[in-house]
Amino acid sequence: MIQINIDKYSYKNKIPVIKNLNISLLEGQITTLIGASGCGKSTFLRVLMGMETGAVGHILHNNNSYNFKEWSSKQTLFSMVPQTPLLFPWKNILENIKLAITKKKEISENKNKNEIAINALKIVQMHEHALKYPDEISLGMAQRVSFARALVLDTKAILLDEPFASLDAHTRRLLQDWLRIKIKETGKYAILVTHDVREALLLSNEINVLQGSPAEVYRKFHSDEILSADKNLEDDILLILGKKI
């Protein structure tokens, strides 16, 4: 289990964006954050990635406790799949993946980067397109490459920041099903940030509905509630959100 507790986070303007946000992650499961625009979801992911510093709180994993001091240089638990696949257009798919490996300090120089990259592309069924360039593949394929890039970093957890937002409805549905299976298969921990209540219900093992400013978890829905067919959770969640998403 990974237990995340952020007691407080503010940007330089000192206005608190996150307060008492406590989230537990389980292996092979997707934990979702849903909340109104601007409530602090992306900030939460950026703090975990070490892209924003100065948060107060800690992370528990394997009986180790980490605080956020110097987290940006230490963190190796999380990698992120952004909303739009940010691939270098002048590099082919394989080179794009290998670049991510270069940036990872923990992978020793003598490991074969080609092999690591091809293995990650196999997981996302993109190895046959390894030599293509980003403008030769569809957006859905590019988002799978983006996922492979997160996989080569070999982190315990993957942070998914609205990863389907830029896709058409059909591709989105295919990739949603695919992602749920891959997270389970690879045994990764995953946090999904979404605005889409149906997507949250389709993919999540746990849904955290955020509210307020600074954002706090207003309600948690666990897998038994998410799976139970007799409750109209979609309406319940929309009601909590005040349809503000």
Ligand SMILES: Nc1ncnc2c1ncn2[C@@H]1O[C@H](COP(=O)(O)OP(=O)(O)OP(=O)(O)O)[C@@H](O)[C@H]1O
């Ligand atoms: N670099 C920054 N400096 C100061 N304030 C910021 C900065 N980035 C974001 N904020 C503020 O922090 C709050 C949370 O923003 P954040 O992007 O985390 O929200 P969000 O829930 O991800 O929104 P959305 O769903 O629209 O992407 C907002 O009020 C935003 O204006």
